[in-house]
Amino acid sequence: MKVILISMPDVVPVVIHEAAVHMPNHGIACIGGNIDDDHEVYLIDLIRKRRSVRKYLTKTVKRIKPDLIGLSAMAWQYDTCIRIAQLLKELQPQVKIVIGGYHATLMHEEIAAAPESKWIDFMIRGEGEESCRRLVNALAGRDQLAAIPSLSYKQNGTFVHNERSENLDLSRLRLPIRDKRRLTWGYHMINSKIEILETSRGCTRACTFCSMKHMYGRTFRPYPLERVLADLDDIYYRCKVRWVFVSDDNFVLYPDRVMEICDAIIARNYRGLNFCVQADCITMAKNEKMVEKMAAAGFRSVFLGIESGSAKNLAVAGKGDIVDASRQAVENCHKFEMMVIGGLVFGFPDDDADSIRDTYDFFKRIGADAAYCQILTPYPKTGMREQLLSEDLITNKNDYKKYNGMWANVRTRHLDSEALQYQFWYQRQVVLGWWSPSAPMTKQGRLWTSIWRFIFKPFLKLRFRRIMRQHGWQGRYQMEVRRWEQMNTFQDLAGYEDHAVL
Known part of the structure; x- marks a missing residue:
């Protein structure tokens, strides 16, 4: 089986600019690291591909031709997640889509009853390492969907929710993926x-x-x-x-x-x-x-x-x-x-x-x-x-x-x-x-703090002084609101349906 695990590109720059910190998604790295070795596993952190989500996924999916794609999303990333699921089904109609993370865990019943469930084949609730490992094996013919705790799967077009598993024994988990199976790179803090x-x-x-x-x-x-x-x-x-x-x-x-x-x-x-x-x-x-x-x-x-x-x-x-x-x-x-x-x-x-x-x-x-x-x-x-x-x-x-x-x-x-x-x-x-x-x-951080103090800060002070003269506090605020609204809007996914409301 070929498996790709994907995290969403949405960011929240509540401390510094959204480009200043890009961390790898640890959840998909842990899940990927615990899938059995006879399967091919790849990781994609779309935070590193924010400007070319559709282009990058199109190229990568056509090259790998995965059997299963996993999508991890928080509540505020769910809309992007569904748009990407539609794109992936368009690129490879036979691929199976599984979603996981906090939103799928908390809202699995609502998601199952919503129109966008047509793009989703499976959901994993709670910790995903063991459930995802067994799901991959089940799709390879070595396990049964009905026997996998914390898995939601479709039966005659309707989701069936298996009982939640107990918390995992962390001592049995293998190390997360940090090698060449991680297709995106360049994670940084400043x-x-x-x-x-x-x-x-x-x-x-x-x-x-x-x-x-x-x-x-x-x-x-x-x-x-x-x-x-x-x-x-x-x-x-x-x-x-x-x-x-x-x-x-x-x-x-x-x-x-x-x-x-x-x-x-x-x-x-x-x-x-x-x-x-x-x-x-x-x-x-x-x-x-x-x-x-x-x-x-x-x-x-x-x-x-x-x-x-x-x-x-x-x-x-x-x-x-x-x-x-x-x-x-x-x-x-x-x-x-x-x-x-x-x-x-x-x-x-x-x-x-x-x-x-x-x-x-x-x-x-x-x-x-x-x-x-x-x-x-x-x-x-x-x-x-x-x-x-x-x-x-x-x-x-x-x-x-x-x-x-x-x-x-x-x-x-x-x-x-x-x-x-x-x-x-x-x-x-x-x-x-x-x-x-x-x-x-x-x-x-002498280098980046010096850059801030002696280059960016003086420049921004001059810029905002001019904005304040022209527009005042309310005008400056409205400019910030427009920037926030555009931050997690990915133009190359704009053609897909909006399913952010459940």
């Missing part, structure tokens, strides 16, 4: 090559906006340390990459485990190896020794889920009162020269212009290095969505193309969606202003 490492799956926190529990339940499963180190060896020695993004949902959930991993990394003496990681504020605030050990092991950048400076908003999000913990977590990271990217969420039910400004002010006061700002998004099947629906605060219930954190799909008790969208943008410009690289950021 000017450095980057790869992805996974050391655990799941999180036991109770955040109401998170859809992770629908993938794994409210569980935490670590990979064995030996497997983590084998993965790092593959990245460091074979791929010769020196920047690693740790994709765990919450890497620091168990500090003793973090210390053990860091000690093993230090003992291995990887020279010049740098890590970026996601972490929660409470753990980073309460475990200074762990933070110190992380820095010694090469952790250079930490994403912290700060979310808000309002205890009331944090309670709505299920985060607890982490205001003081956010401040202490940033302080601990900076003490050991770790850069902090702080996640902020706006659009909670009681938000108004003043509270939005206050949250930006809070972020500025605690001194985080860069902001990852999103508008509260009512992702399907989450507790947050149910809460907002009960209060009639969701203004866009079904058009998932705008469920990427950049768009206001909700209103608050004080702001309609349009006003929320504008205040989200405007208060950031006024309070945070132009980004100035901190000392840790400058140390880690």
